[in-house]
Amino acid sequence: MVVIRQSPRAAAARSAAARHAPHAASHMHMADPVPVSVDGRDIPEEEIRAEMHNHPGPDPDTARNAAAQALVIRELLLNAARARDITARPDTDGQGRQELDDEAMIRALLDAEVTTPRADTAACRRHYDSHPGRFTTSPVWEARHILLAATETDAAGRKAARERAQAILAELASDPDRFADLATAFSACPSRAEGGRLGQLVRGSTVPEFEAALGRISPGEIAPAPVETRFGVHVVALDRHLPGAVLPFEAVEARIAAWLEAASWSRGVAQFISVLAAEADIRGVALATAEGPLVR
Structure with a gap:
């Protein structure tokens, strides 16, 4: 060296x-x-x-x-x-x-x-204008979930997790306010102690399937179908979304x-x-x- x-x-x-x-x-x-x-x-x-x-x-x-x-x-x-x-x-x-x-x-x-x-400054400005994605802050999501744990190789466990997730979604369809109680009762994630709240998530802080699900729903919505990841099957709710912002050139x-x-x-x-x-x-x-x- x-x-x-x-x-x-x-x-x-x-x-x-x-x-x-x-x-x-x-x-x-x-x-x-x-x-x-x-x-x-x-x-x-x-x-x-x-x-x-x-x-x-x-x-x-x-x-x-x-x-x-x-x-x-x-x-x-x-x-x-x-x-x-x-x-x-x-x-x-x-x-x-x-x-x-x-x-x-x-x-x-x-x-x-x-x-x-x-x-x-002119060269820096040209680079900035040509690559806006490099200077954009990550979007922020505030989300909740209920994790029904099952490995990808456990076919029977996955099937049971999907069925449980569908049953939870049916209950939430009639009473969305029960999310925290259902998370406490059924979630395998430590976030169950907080009603399933995951706090603020940024791009890359969770698995791609979960992040994609957040991108398909609006604040206040619950994903209409269970979300599957390597951790298991999730019921996902989005509370808040802050889109990414382009940083000013001067910064x-x-x-x-x-x-x-x-x-x-x-x-x-x-x-x-x-x-x-x-x-x-x-x-x-x-x-x-x-x-x-x-x-x-």
């Missing part, structure tokens, strides 16, 4: 090699490795095997390839730093961890070679600017690495560049 630093740019630089190599790892048998070198310097196999721990994934050959790519990129960056006589004092991050000398050199190299424009401009600048910088790093790779003699591993994979 490369570069430890507390700033966002340096934090990204820390994993420059790892991020531009695929991730995969395992402890299974690995094919006989091909020696890897950069400009005549061999990368020891033990270094590659140690780096594999940073690339979790499905199989050891893919893991080794990812680790080798990461170390090749690291070697390219160090060679470029040495060629430019770059020196740097190791930084310490917010947790007291200090960079190694090589990590500091890579950080200083990237700071010197990769420049990106600041995201101005998110700084966040957009930071994201645009970080994305631009990451692309710049990838392009810089591609240039270094195209000029280097890399053997034993395919290294993808902007123009395609390089291998000898």
Whole structure:
């Protein structure tokens, strides 16, 4: 892994090699490795095997390839730093961890070679207008339910739960105010102590089937049919719905600017690495560049 630093740019630089190599790892048998070198310097196999721990994934050959790519990129960056006589004092991050000398050199190299424009208000506004869904608050639902527990594999239990749910819905059709009493009597959810009240729910805070059911009814309504999830069969009531709202541009401009600048910088790093790779003699591993994979 490369570069430890507390700033966002340096934090990204820390994993420059790892991020531009695929991730995969395992402890299974690995094919006989091909020696890897950069400009005549061999990368020891033990270094590659140690780096594999940073690339979790499905199989050891893919893991080794990812680790080798990461170390090749690291070697390219160090060679470029040495060629430019770059020196740097190791930084310490917010947790007291200090960079190694090589990590500091890579950080200083990237700071010197990769420049990106600041995201101005116009660029931020274009991104904001093009992606309104990214800046919309989640809708909020206040709901109640009665859970009749039954696993998906328990056919008899599911059948009994559906029948009980239908009977509860029939009672509620004539007297909706009995919801709390019926929840207390029949629900398998701890919310039965609160009459089935679930409090405020936001998008993603419950299972998709339950959330979809909330979207099909209006406040004050009870879902006309039981709702089935992996937990069982539910009788669902919606008390209140607050639709999501688009956040004002001024509230998110700084966040957009930071994201645009970080994305631009990451692309710049990838392009810089591609240039270094195209000029280097890399053997034993395919290294993808902007123009395609390089291998000898």
